[in-house]
Amino acid sequence: MIEHSKIATGHLARQAIVYLRQSSASQVENNRESTDRQYALSGRARELGWPTERIVVIDEDLGLSGSGSVMRSGFARLTSEVALARVGIVLGLEVSRLARNNADWHRLIELAGLTDTLIGDADGIYHPALFNDRLLLGLKGAMSEAELHVLRARLDGGIRNKAARGELRRGLPVGFIWGEDDGEILIHPDEAVSHVIRTIFARFAELGSARRVWLWLRANDIKFPLRLGEHQDLRWSEASYHGVHAVLANPVYAGAYVYGKNRHETVLDETGARRKRVRKLPRDEWQVLIKDHHQGYIDWPAFEVNQQRMATNTQPRPHSDASRHSAGAVREGGALLQGIAHCGHCGRRLRTHYRGRNAAPGYHCAGKIIVDGRGVYCLNIGGVQIDEAVAAAFLEALEPARLTATIEAAERLESDREATLKQWRLDVERAQFAVNRAERRYRAVDPDNRLVARSLEREWEEALRALEAAKTELARREEARPRLLSSQERAKLLTLGVDLVSVWHAPSTTARDHKELLRTLIEEVTLHVDRDNACARLTLRWKGGATGQLEVALPRSRPATVRTDEDTLTLVRRLAPHYPDAVIAGVLNRQGRQTARGHRFDANRVGNLRRHWNIPACKARPQTADGDILTIRQAASVLGVAPSTLHRHLNDGLIRGEQITPGAPWRIRLTNELKARFLTTPDDGFEPIRDALDTLGLSRQALLQRVRHGELESVHVIRGQRKGLWIKTIDQNPTLFEHMP
Known part of the structure; x- marks a missing residue:
């Protein structure tokens, strides 16, 4: 900076801004020499002639990149001061400290040239209004941006090349550790960790839902390992749904090495500001996918089956491509065909509903058609007879597999209990190891060093308490464990298992069990209702593509055996032209009248009664004229008094009113004599x-x-x-x- 001739008196009358920036927080913490050099520019400004009170240091951008992808409040403040012609010179260690993208850099040069502001770096002082200086500053900015591009390209190229060989070491999910060789991934040596991961995959293969696996872990109080850092110990906590789903959806557990599943994008929001977002890519766009890279907990075909199963559990959006094939997860409702029933008229997936005191299931099509100007469902049917027919066809198809299914069910119950107890036994072993380690640490310390000895003694006591709690819980679960079946009991169970119908209708078999069993064989059921012949035709599509036909007789509609009495209907006909439904309901209730089913009247029931018997509703009357019959409220508004005043005069007999029926609202004929x-x-x-x-x-x-x-x-x-x-x-x-x- 030797070109003092460019510094004029007007420049010295303004501020001298020293701008500081480093790209990351680690540079601010570790590269202190660069930070000190930038702060030293304040002394250089004083040497150039600026007094201390007019030297401003802007350092709030320390730790932020100058590429333009982040918002820099310090640079925005610098730009605004330059635009207001308050700055005589801007000092920076180098151009890359001010900006690493041409958009920000050239905007600053343009503003500095218009406001007669100088720019100085380690090489000299430049005046952006001069062509040569402006050209040199532009070249420096372009070189700075190119430098950033080259550095990033070199780093990205090395990373991608190493990832393509499967040797790039990145964060591994819980259950894996890095080996000593390049790209070597090993299963975690802790048996408790690997057992939890294997249990998650085994439970999902049985239950078919990530949420149900999570609930199973919670019900059995099985802890889930968490990794807080690459070099930190695992922490065991309560299982979460996110953790279970992450295990099931991560291809690393299937022995695959994956890189580039996500893409970082920069977009403009509604205000024009740049925002970063992460977009998940489909599998065919992943940068690196190396199957059989290491030993996994499951193989790749099992992983693909799990992904497809979780995709079908997701509720699709209406009219989406997946809505035709996705049945969704099994739920608790009593509708047997929930998620797999489709309309035989329009092809939409049927929705379920429940009616009556016993919540009888039913199916309806969400697609409406217009009939007589009103939208109606193209299919709406009760589900009791439909479910019974499909269940009978399912049980009939299971005839050859009854015995095998019973044996597998008994073995599965025993293996489930054993898997749960194994995890608690491993917890006891882990607690025992913690006790032994705490004891060794306590005995190794100098007894005279009581400050350390007391802390180690406290850790030893806490470990002993944790061990005792783990042993107590294991003993409790061992005691609650049902005993194994003897050979005689197993033979008796097999004899009873032949009658699979009894097992299907047993009270202990839940609706969720029914639907899970049904989905093992049936892929889809298509319903077509023929109201003229009072029957429903069902098309069953079995696993493997085979189809079957069923015809179910539907109960014919019977005429209603109860109806509203004629006196109530006559009264409704008299009241309907004058009062709305809510007022009519109040009149009927005050007279002690009830519906045909013995319920009190309300506005909805009165409205349904009118529409059923084609009784016209009350219509709004035009502006009142002399002699019209008005309600109390309307008459009070015309006469300028409160409604309570007219009620009092009616009770005293000073004015005359009328009621259509006892309990009906009073009405007054508004004559000129009454107005007078x-x-x-x-x-x-x-x-x-x-x-x-x-x-x-x-x-x-x-x-x-x-x-x-x-x-x-x-x-x-x-x-x-x-x-x-x-x-x-x-x-x-x-x-x-x-x-x-």
């Missing part, structure tokens, strides 16, 4: 009801009685402090006073 009785200001001779009681010397009951008989004239004042009922007490008929005491 609700005033804002009363005429002369009217007094409030309290004053009228004193003037006339009557009780309230006697006064209201004479108003009802028309002997006294009354109006209702709707505003003011003395609003309410007013009585006319002056110029009354003389006969009125003859009744006074």
Whole structure:
């Protein structure tokens, strides 16, 4: 930096920014020499003439790459200061410290040239407004970007070349360790670790669902090993679904070496900012796939079968390509054909439903067709007769395999218990090893060093407690273990096993067991319903491609034996033109009426009753006119009073109303005469009801009685402090006073 002639007085009046950056946190931690050299640029700025108070150091980008794939707040701050013409010079150790991509670098050069800002590095001071300096800065930026590309290409090429030979050492899943030779992968020497992994694959082969394997591990309290780091000890914790699924989906467990399963991409979000994402690639796009690379827990054909099985367990999206072939995982519902039944009319997969108090299963097609302007299902059928027919065909097909299936079931029960107990025995061995190690460490320490001895003694005691807990749990499980079958009991079991129908209908056989057994032989069932002949035609597609036909008779629909009584129907016909369904339901309930099934009425039941008997619904009335019949609420809104006021006048008999039936809402005929009785200001001779009681010397009951008989004239004042009922007490008929005491 010897070109002091480019520094003008205007530059010295602005700030001098020293920009610091290193590509990674490890460089910041380990490569301190580069960091110190960049901070030393502050002294160089003072030598060039900038005072200390106008020297700004921007170092918040330490540990961030300058390739442009990450957001650098320090560089953004630098760019904004340059754009505002607040910077006289920008100092950096080299161009690559400012930016390693041409987009950011040329944007900074453009802004610096427009705002007369200098750029300085270890080679000199440049003025971006000058052509030669601008050209040199552009070449330096291009070379910096090329350097990054070359370095990355060299590293990636070496990595890919080593991965293509299966020798690139990367993180291994739990259950494997690296050997001493290049690319050598060995099964973990800890028998407890390998036993858990083998148990997961064995359980999946039996249960067919990653979730059910996870639940089995949780039910038997089998711990799962976790690796926190390459050089750290394993940690045993409660099994998680993610851990079980990762074991089943990882091809390394099938003896394959894999590299490049994912692709890192940079995309623009809705704000235009760059974001990184990881996209999983299909198998045919993996960069490296070496089968039989090392000894696995399963072979490659078994791995492919497991992947296909997990794919079918995933619920497909509607109308997707997989929806036609994926049956989904077996669930707890009683519908035997859940997931494998398809509509014989449109080909869609049937959905299940349950109705009635006993939750009888049924099947319906989710695809609707338009009939008379309304959408209806193209298939909707009860599943009791269908399931019984398919179960009978399944049991008939199993006739030759009954004995073999019973023997395998008994052996499987015994092996399951043995697998669970083996894991607990290994836990006891692991706890015993921890005790022995803690004891050796305690005995090796100097007894006088009590600070260390107390800690080792505490670890020894904790290990002893863990060993005792493991032994207690093993003893409890050994005691709860059912005893093995004797030869006589096995022979009796085989005799009973011949009757597979009894086993199928046994209370201990769950609906999930039924469906799992059914799927071992039946691939798909297609239902076609013929309502005219009251039958369902079933096409069974067996494993291997064979098909079979079944015809199931359906119960014919019978006329309803119960119906709503005629009095209730007549009342509904009278109320429907005037009131909505909810109001009609309230009237019927207040009169103690019930539906044909003995239920209380609600809006839905009244609506269904109307539609069944073609009773028209209440329609909204136009704006009221003189003499129209209104509800209490509507009349109160027109007269300017509260609905409770009209209810009180109806109870006192001061105004007249009507009900279609007892319990129905009151209605009022709004006439001009009635409107004239609700005033804002009363005429002369009217007094409030309290004053009228004193003037006339009557009780309230006697006064209201004479108003009802028309002997006294009354109006209702709707505003003011003395609003309410007013009585006319002056110029009354003389006969009125003859009744006074």
